[in-house]
Amino acid sequence: MSVAFISHPACRLHHMADGHPEQPARIGVIADQLHARHLFDFLVHHDAPRATVEQLARVHPREHIEQLSMKSPAEGLAFVDPDTAMCPDTLEAALRAAGANVLATDLVLSGQARRAFCNVRPPGHHAERAKAMGFCFFNNVAVGAAHALEAHGLQRVAILDFDVHLGNGTEDIFRRDERVLLCSSFQYPLYPDFNPPSVPGHIVNCPLPPGSGSDTFRNAVSQHWLPALEAFRPELVFISAGFDAHAADPLAELALTTQDYAWVTDAACAVANRHAAGRVVSTLEGGYDLAALALSAAAHIESLMAA
Ligand SMILES: [Zn+2]
DSSP: OOEEEEEOGGGGTOOOOTTOSSOTHHHHHHHHHHHHTTOGGGSEEEEOOOOOHHHHTTTSOHHHHHHHHHHOOSSSOEEEETTEEEOTTHHHHHHHHHHHHHHHHHHHHTTSOSEEEEOOSSOOTTOBTTBOBTTBSSOHHHHHHHHHHHTSOOSOEEEEEOSSSOOHHHHHHHTTOTTEEEEEEEESSOTTOOOOSOOOTTEEEEEEOTTOBHHHHHHHIIIIIHHHHHHHOOSEEEEEEOOTTBTTOTTOOOBBOHHHHHHHHHHHHHHHHHHSTTOEEEEEOOOOSHHHHHHHHHHHHHHHHHO
């Protein structure tokens, strides 16, 4: 069955500052690499809808949504933290990025697609319930997961986050919700400098020291994520797909390779095949070396199409 590829032109218009690593070109290089591999035309393409206030409000207070609307500038930039700013196109891009996850969830749960990749920005996993931060405004994957739980009535969804930064926002949102198994690997110490000493059993955190490479990452996934996933038996698997743990990435010091992203995707798909009718919804998070991002994301999507 098909793999959906969901994006929107607005995601290329969100622009924080010249030289900012979270740049519009990130979306384009992934699409270009899929063209180069002759994969692009085998994906089923959709424009992302805007997430509705009701869909966002499952994971964010309405005041957070209203504050971002009020902060949205008519021109120039409005900063929400020193690294994160809104331009006039940011709100539209953020609504489409969250809405992509809603559409992806609907497509895979209705059987119209087996898997989906959301090629969207701004990213989402640092966005807490009531706080935009770390290049993120709405928590895109959390909006999708909440849609699966509340609109579709699922009882168990897994979120796998291999971005090099801890997804503090996703953890904040689902810390008390045992319907969500959240498995993360991340460099520590590193932004957001958060590695809670104790977490509930449905949160599986794998901090990795700077310099860690393929073996350390794969061991963490094999020893911690996979047994938890097997025991949990998710009905749907979400992936916060950040590619900034790649050795070439300028924002961190892990040393993953392109092949590691194919490997972890194959492992996620194998879990989904056993427990979730193969259903996987993946969404772009970080990844700031454009060449490494393009190759890693393409390897990830190729695995989504094959496994
Ligand atoms: Zn990141």
